Amino acid sequence: MAPVLPCVPNAPDVAVIVPTFERPAHLRRTLASIDAQVGNQAIEVVVTDDGSTGETSEVVREYAKSCPFPVSFVTHQHAGFQLARCRNEGVAASRAEYLIFIDGDCVIPPDFVREHLRRRRRGIVLSSDVARLPKDASERLTLDRIAAGDIRKLIPIRERLRLRWSRTKARFYELTRHPRKPRLFGGANSLWRADYLAVNGYDENFTGWGAEDDDLRDRLKRCGIRIRSTPPHVAPLHLWHPPHATNPASWRDGNNVQYLLRPGKLRRCVRGFRKLERSEVLVRVLRVEIGADELAVLPTSYRYVPLNGSGHADVEIALFPGTSRFTNHADCRVLLILGPSVSAAEPLETQADYVVRPPANETPGTRVWSPRSELEKILDHVCGFRLQHDRAGGTAEAA
Numbered sequence: 001m002a003p004v005l006p007c008v009p010n011a012p013d014v015a016v017i018v019p020t021f022e023r024p025a026h027l028r029r030t031l032a033s034i035d036a037q038v039g040n041q042a043i044e045v046v047v048t049d050d051g052s053t054g055e056t057s058e059v060v061r062e063y064a065k066s067c068p069f070p071v072s073f074v075t076h077q078h079a080g081f082q083l084a085r086c087r088n089e090g091v092a093a094s095r096a097e098y099l100i101f102i103d104g105d106c107v108i109p110p111d112f113v114r115e116h117l118r119r120r121r122r123g124i125v126l127s128s129d130v131a132r133l134p135k136d137a138s139e140r141l142t143l144d145r146i147a148a149g150d151i152r153k154l155i156p157i158r159e160r161l162r163l164r165w166s167r168t169k170a171r172f173y174e175l176t177r178h179p180r181k182p183r184l185f186g187g188a189n190s191l192w193r194a195d196y197l198a199v200n201g202y203d204e205n206f207t208g209w210g211a212e213d214d215d216l217r218d219r220l221k222r223c224g225i226r227i228r229s230t231p232p233h234v235a236p237l238h239l240w241h242p243p244h245a246t247n248p249a250s251w252r253d254g255n256n257v258q259y260l261l262r263p264g265k266l267r268r269c270v271r272g273f274r275k276l277e278r279s280e281v282l283v284r285v286l287r288v289e290i291g292a293d294e295l296a297v298l299p300t301s302y303r304y305v306p307l308n309g310s311g312h313a314d315v316e317i318a319l320f321p322g323t324s325r326f327t328n329h330a331d332c333r334v335l336l337i338l339g340p341s342v343s344a345a346e347p348l349e350t351q352a353d354y355v356v357r358p359p360a361n362e363t364p365g366t367r368v369w370s371p372r373s374e375l376e377k378i379l380d381h382v383c384g385f386r387l388q389h390d391r392a393g394g395t396a397e398a399a
Contacts, residue, residue, distance in 0.1 A: 012042040012069070014117060014190075015094035019086040020104030021050035021078075024059045026239050031063045032146045033107040039114035043069045047104070048090035051078025081246055083186070084202035084212045088273045091193070091201060099196060103187035106130055106236040107141060110149040115234045116190040125220060127182070127189035128230040129166045130238040131155045138240040151237055163232040170229035182227050184217035188236045195225050201273030205384045208246035211256035215269075218260075222267040222331065259387060264332030264353030266314050270384045279303050281383055284313035284330060286323045294319060297336065299376035315379060318348055326351050332382050336371060354378050 016034055020027045027047070034045055045067070047060045057073060064071035074093045076085070091099060100116055102108055116126055133141065137154045145151060155163075170182035199219040206212035217227060246255065270276040278301040287294060288307050298304060298317075305313065307327075316330035320337045325348070335352035349355050356374045380386035 011095040011097065012044040013096060014041060014043055014098045014100055014113060015091070015096035016043060016045045016100045016102060016113070017087060017090035017094065018045065018047045018102055018104050019050065019083055019090065020047060020052065020056060021081075021086075022052045022054055022056070023105055023241065024052075024055045026105040026241065027056060028059050028063075029107050029141060029143060029146060029239065030102065030104050031059070032143050033109075033151075034102075034113075035063075035067060036110050036147055036149060037108075037113045038110045038149075039117075041113055041117055043113065044072070044094060044096055045069065046072045046074065046090045046093045048086040048093070049073065049075035050082055050086050051076055053078070081208045081244060082204070084206045085204045087186070088201045088204065091196060091273060097193050098190065099193055100190040101186060101188070102236060103238075105239045105241060106187050107146060107151060107239065108188075108236045109152065109234060112234055112236065115230065119228075119230065120190065120192070121228075122192060123195065123225050125184060125189055125191040125195070125217075125225060125227050126230050127185050127227055128232070128235045129163060129183075129185055130187050130236045131159050131163060132238045133159075133240055135240040141237065141239065152233070155237065160232070163235055167229055167232055170227075174226070174228060179221070180214075180218060182229055184213045184220075184227055186213035186216075187238065188230075191220075191225075195220065195223075197273060198223050198225070198267075199272070200268045200270075200276070203269035203384065204271040205259060205269070205387060206256050208255045209244045210247070210254040211260040215260050215265075218265070219267045219269065259384075262382060264315075264334075264382050266331045266383060268314070278379075278383075278385065281315065281379070282313045283315045283317060283379070284327070286316060286318045286326065297338070297371040297375065299372055299379060301376075302379060315382070317375070318352070320348060323348065334375070334378055336375060338371065354382070 018030060049056055060071065060073045072093050074089050076089065087101060098117065098120060100113065119126055133154060134156065141151060141154055173181040199216065202212055203215050206215060281302055283302045283304050284307065285294060285304055286307050290304060290306050313330040315332045315334060316326055317334045317336060318326055320335060321339050326333045333352045335348050335355045337355065337357040356371065356378060358369050377386065
């Protein structure tokens with residue numbers, strides 16, 4: 001893991017973060033396109049590797065010798081596809097206040113960095129789809145052509161039209177404030193470091209192909225940070241390669257989708273840029289005072305505040321009977337029913353992300369059902385401490 005370097009007054013204008021794994025020929029062209037950027041911006045490059053065993057480190061070493069700007073290389077032992085971890089480690093090794101992410105199989109146009117810096121705004125993430133080159137066009141994208149800046153002519157007409165349509169849809173979603181769109185494309189996006197750290201970066205629970213960018217987008221939007229599309233002429237060119245082994249035939253069949261779509265996920269991921277402990281997750285119990293009876297049903301490893309606690313909480317827990325409504329100042333809402341499930345609890349059930357209730361024909365306090373155990377499963381699941389939610393021994397359903 002790369003050391004976390006503090007931002008300093010003389011830091012570069014922008015850090016370009018380049019994840020890579022076992023594609024040195026692609027990486028060489030990605031780096032050449034960074035070297036060919038126009039403008040007088042101060043750049044630093046961080047190549048963040050997913051544990052390559054080939055010539056990747058040598059490619060970066062040779063590139064750094066000829067560059068007028070600083071180049072860093074970070075890596076870790078390969079243990080499956082860990083793109084989220086690579087991006088977090090790349091940010092940790094950088095110093096700039098503004099971040100650009102480019103995948104190590106993409107070639108960027110000569111004005112890519114300049115345009116991102118010109119359009120940057122606080123609370124805005126800039127992103128665009130990539131132009132996907134077929135195999136023959138990828139082979140014609142040589143280092144000499146990249147140095148000459150003559151790369152856009154290789155984009156097929158159909159791909160140009162697709163990019164324009166993608167931009168049109170993105171602009172529509174921006175204007176209508178769609179809750180989950182436009183998309184955030186991890187291979188070509190930029191944002192302020194402060195915005196990245198506000199959500200604790202990428203969630204490293206995402207391993208294998210896909211969904212880590214959708215998760216980051218969702219959490220950024222929950223913080224009020226908006227996604228804005230860049231124009232098609234800024235789109236990087238994606239070099240052809242066979243799909244990764246974990247790439248599913250359909251997006252919804254991906255291994256990460258169930259975790260992505262879980263209700264009530266927190267805007268701060270716990271396995272992100274900084275690894276959080278359970279004691280750092282703030283849980284608001286909707287009681288003016290938390291007495292001994294309430295403490296007896298709460299998992300001991302989380303941090304609790306009573307109803308009069310100020311500010312935003314990660315999770316709210318409503319105890320029934322005894323609570324009339326949620327405050328809506330938390331990411332996740334959990335209803336714990338300790339008495340008979342009567343109609344009075346229905347309004348709370350409709351507001352809750354999860355409802356925990358005794359099993360049918362079971363009474364609280366028996367050895368079979370433990371509200372503390374069920375609550376701990378819910379909290380661990382929604383926070384990301386537990387990736388598979390075990391429902392055995394009671395009922396704890398998503399509302």
